[in-house]
Amino acid sequence: MASHSPEHYKTHYYVPDSSVYPFVSSIALFFIALGGASLVNGYAIGPKMMTIGGIGLASLLFIWFRRVIAESPDYNMDVDKSFRMGMAWFIFSEVMFFAAFFGALYYLRNLAVPWLAETELLWPGFEAMWPSSGPLGAQIVTNGVPSATEISEATKYGLIDPLHLPLYNTLILLTSSVTLTISHHALRASNRAQTIIWLAITVALGVWFLALQVTEYIEAYQQLGLTLGTGVYGSTFFMLTGFHGFHVTLGAFILFIVLLRCMKGHFTPERHFVFEAGAWYWHFVDVVWVGLFIFVYIL
Amino acid sequence: MVFPRMVFPKPVKTALNKLAVASTLLTSALFSGLAQAEYRLNFQDPVTSVAREIYDLHMLIFWICVVIFVVVFGFMFYSIFAHRKSKNYEAAQFSHSTKVEVIWTVIPSIILVLMAWPATLVLIDMEDTTMSDLTIKITGYQWKWGYEYLDSDISFYSTLATPREQIDQFDEANAVPPGENYLLEVDNYLVVPSGRKVRALITANDVIHAWWIPAFGTKKDAIPGYINELWFNVDEGKEGLYRGQCAELCGKDHAFMPIVAKVVTGEEFDNWVASGGTSFAADAIAEAVDGLEAAVAEVAEVAEQAGDAMAEVVEAVVPAADAAAPEPTVSAKTWTKDELMEKGAAVYQTRCQACHGPDGKGLPGAFPAIAGSEVVMGDRDAQIDLVMFGKAGTAMAAFAGQLSDEEMAGVLTYQRNAFGNNVGDVVLPADIKAKR
Amino acid sequence: MSDTAVAHGHDHAHDHDHDHDHDHKPTGFRRWFMSTNHKDIGTLYLIFSLTMLFLGGAMALVIRAELFQPGLQFVDPHFFNQMTTMHALIMVFGAVMPGFVGFANWMVPLMVGAPDMALPRMNNWSFWILPFAFSILLLSFFVPGGAPAAGWTLYAPLTVQGGMSVDMAIVAIHMMGISSIMGAINIIVTTLNMRAPGMTLMKMPMFVWTWLITAFLLIAVMPVFAGAVTMLLTDRHFGTAFFNPAGGGDPVLFQHIFWFFGHPEVYIMILPAFGIISQIIPTFARKPLFGYSSMVFATAAIAFLSFIVWAHHMFTVGMPLQGELFFMYATMLISVPTGVKVFNWVTTMWRGSMTFETPMLYAIGVVFLFTMGGLSGLMLAITPADFQYHDTYFVVAHFHYVLFSGAVMAMMGGTFYWLPKWCGHMYNETLGKWHFWLTTIFFNITFFPQHFLGLAGMPRRYADYPIQFTEFNQWSTVGAFGLGISQLLFVYIIVSTVRGGKKATTEVWDNPEGLEWTVPSPAPFHTFDEPPVVK
């Protein structure tokens, strides 16, 4: 209750006072969702609603988290543990989200395409292979960056060379996991300067990864003719890498906030839940990338 | 036999009113034995070996379940009657026993094995489509079935033949009571021989459907882009008509795409194939008309008892029955715009309205409107091509094989000039012929 | 569960000390819209669920009215399909799931001796997302083409064909998913982290156990559902080909992903019901729950198996033989742990000293009727036979037996069981019994004949049917209207009990087990600020 003193919460579980944030953020979500549905159906109101909702949600989360930060000295270790468990289960839910897309990739590649190839009566001449964009899809012309003339015909597409940008990206992300761990050790050893430096490097690596990913997308669309619409290959490729990229963005953002808070000296060697949560998230994103690198690019 | 419907008061307009009516009915008229149609409690009588195996399996597991149920709840009800506080029964305080826990894990597992074994055998048998005598490709469309006999050149479509007047009961005054085979009658039967193994390749054109004839023990989804197989072999001596329905939600008219198979002897079947597969087409139409006329007769009878109220209905019905009668084929002649429009309106209302709507407004998101359509009001050739050859990958099927030159010309002309699309020109049967 | 005797002397003293503080409930907007109190949020969930039950029920009544006789009398087939789809979406995601979350909110902290849910503000967020998600879903009635009409299973490519309403359903599902996942995280964390001293895992009440496992299922499968509808969205608008064979996709892929979510989902809707039953029966049999630990393991086994049986909904899509066999065997296996639960309940009653207050009537009704639904489920699991049952009213009968007489009736029983604790008044026992009997009888009139309809060959999702199915459809419609009207009595009982009536004691029932019966009725706004000690 409001009337409880901070001392009370040192020994008791922190039960926050009533709060308007959840209600208002639900309204913001409503705008984002309805706006999104309108947007894809070509209603001009859609983007506006999404903007309103997006700004609303972002500012609310900002206020909300600021409040949590302000309260955090009052939390006892049980609250800290609840947060950790909450984060761990949240990451599990993300794992399952990606599992759906990996499952789709597996199914399409190993079952659907071969079955289509067996269906001579409907799709004469279609042969099973991967990458594939289906019986009526485009044909692959080449591995790696083809010449502009080769790709000019609208019905053909090229593939991304896994040993080029994707390999760099793998190395970047793996490195970033290491730098993040170094930073964490520094934090636990109360070495603030080291913590900040290594964390900053991690964030920078994340941004670099994203920049390369954007480059790769531009190349795919403009030079390779590989798009979201390039049959199942394009669909799975962009869906998996796209959602992964979105998660990297989120992770980098979280780590950036953590970095700012490090600079403000919010964390102690014992209590730095947000740092750890951000780190878990980052490692998770990293592991997903390794999965992507193997199943989407290499195999 | 006919289902005499409940007599509603004068035309009920809003759904709300109708709900009120329904609740009145519920409290009064329901159990007066009005429904006379034969009902069944169990599967239809099987006429193929597979259907028989399924039937036996079904009864086996059913009885096992009944026994389990009776035993378990025998204990429970005994306990409920004997171990109650009102009888001053003292509660025992035991709370576990590893022995019984093991027993009631093991015994059910054994029962399951007893069920799984025959099920596996039946399943293996069902999946074996080899050594078939003939192959038919079945394609589901929104909302009709297409049949192709792959061993001969025969192919046709099969559409619901129940007249609209029986289905639409919104407006009491113009409605006709459902006939005996209401919703189970088609314009073209699927013709299959008895005593031969028929292999069916099932696919779909637009969305998923499922092809099901209960008496054959066959149900398989029809999936666009993929082919599923099933087989059946109807027992000799079981010739006749067998009816089934689409069994996977496929949109608005899911309930209106029945399947009727006419099983004939092998010899009759060979003759049928030799004749190019037409000799039974008229039968189906005649059946539909019979049904309608029987319905009319029945209504008349009921009406006599019910008084004048129904006489009105009968009058409305008779022309409808006439309209459903097969029309003599029109030979080459010159067509005026009015004739084309009239013909086109009829074709439109039977073939196109399901998707594009009776008023040409379509169904937003799924089916485009004809009213104001750029395709319709634009280039004539493009419109003809679209309707004749369809648009791949969409529900808009090729109608060239389903409509005669005259019908095609009519419906195209109709679209160009109806629903406020006053383009003004006509499409002639000759234009269609030229494109075939 | 072994004994949970509590040292609560200390507790009471504490309550008195802090009285000024504890009864300081916020009021009005602050109380109901900004709550961080598990009891208020639980109440909100329960009210929401009941509202949705009526809304979804009203749609069911439109379905039943149209099916009263052959021919189309009230609605056209397209609108009929919208009703079927929305009825199911509202019942599943609006009535049953939030209803059980409401029970969890109220009871889990009370049962484990926690002062509140672990993450109270997030708890409120989980709730408030729901009304907005359902507003979007319901608004879809008003866009061109009307609400989604492809069935609650949203199968592609029929949903690829639909209008804007499909997108609205997709975004609404995303919101419901966020809500469910946050709610589930909260429940897991509360049970794992906030149990009172001495409350070991194997001493937790069965209801808490079932919810712990349910919450795990939710976190595991809601994101998968989100993935499925996301692919649907991109197929509809961004040219991807997941479900489009021309581009190498497969419509059946959608079904696989949907049912990977969908089957665990049905256990999400039944496990908490099992939990409620396992609380009620020992109380009225005056005998401890038989086989507590085997109950826990059975629940876990059901949850585990639920991940490997999904394709039993798709036996007719033409899977390879080995696939069909695997999914048949796995599905049949679920009967074993479920059977263990049924046998344990019956044995708990065995040689008890039973009385039959309304909650007990409900518990017995649920065990009896759920088992009927379970056995018809077992019949469905037999692949060759399912070829005949599939997509007929036999399936509709099966799942209403497990869903209505399993899940919904368990919630009704739970309501009667805990209502005195929630509001401090006893409900009227006579009316409660009337409600039970009316509901049970009308329920069976509605759904029992549907078994016959299905066997005789009536496909589901049909706006109109051949005349030989008329008779049983009429029974079913009459039953449905009776069932609907009986629920008005339910609302009446709840409202009148909340507003007044005989004061309930702390224990309410005759010596029931569990921490919730150690706090006064109504349960104070804040409980267990000092954790109780469980011996």
Ligand code: HEA
């Ligand atoms: C609460 C929800 C719930 C529950 C608990 C269940 C429980 C079960 N369900 Fe059901 N089911 C649904 C909800 C549920 N179902 C829904 C909503 C659908 C349709 C979805 C749609 O298409 O829209 C469906 C559809 C469905 C199908 C697909 C049918 C089809 O479309 O063709 C199948 C097939 O196997 C099935 C099987 C089972 C089985 C084997 C169980 C088992 O868990 C049952 C186990 C219980 C028992 C068996 C009884 C008690 C046991 C004993 C007394 C022990 C002794 C028993 C033996 C030894 C046999 N269900």
Ligand code: HEA
């Ligand atoms: C928990 C889930 C749940 C519940 C509780 C119910 C409850 C009911 N369902 Fe449900 N139903 C489903 C889940 C559920 N259903 C699902 C998943 C499907 C499959 C959908 C699909 O195929 O996609 C389905 C499909 C389905 C069908 C098949 C439709 C078809 O195939 O076309 C039918 C037909 O009879 C039906 C009937 C009923 C009835 C009569 C009730 C009754 O129990 C309802 C009782 C009524 C009330 C409780 C409401 C009381 C209301 C009033 C008194 C009116 C007051 C008015 C206002 C407030 C405006 N349902």
Ligand code: CUA
């Ligand atoms: Cu075709 Cu249902």
Ligand SMILES: [Cu+2]
């Ligand atoms: Cu299932």
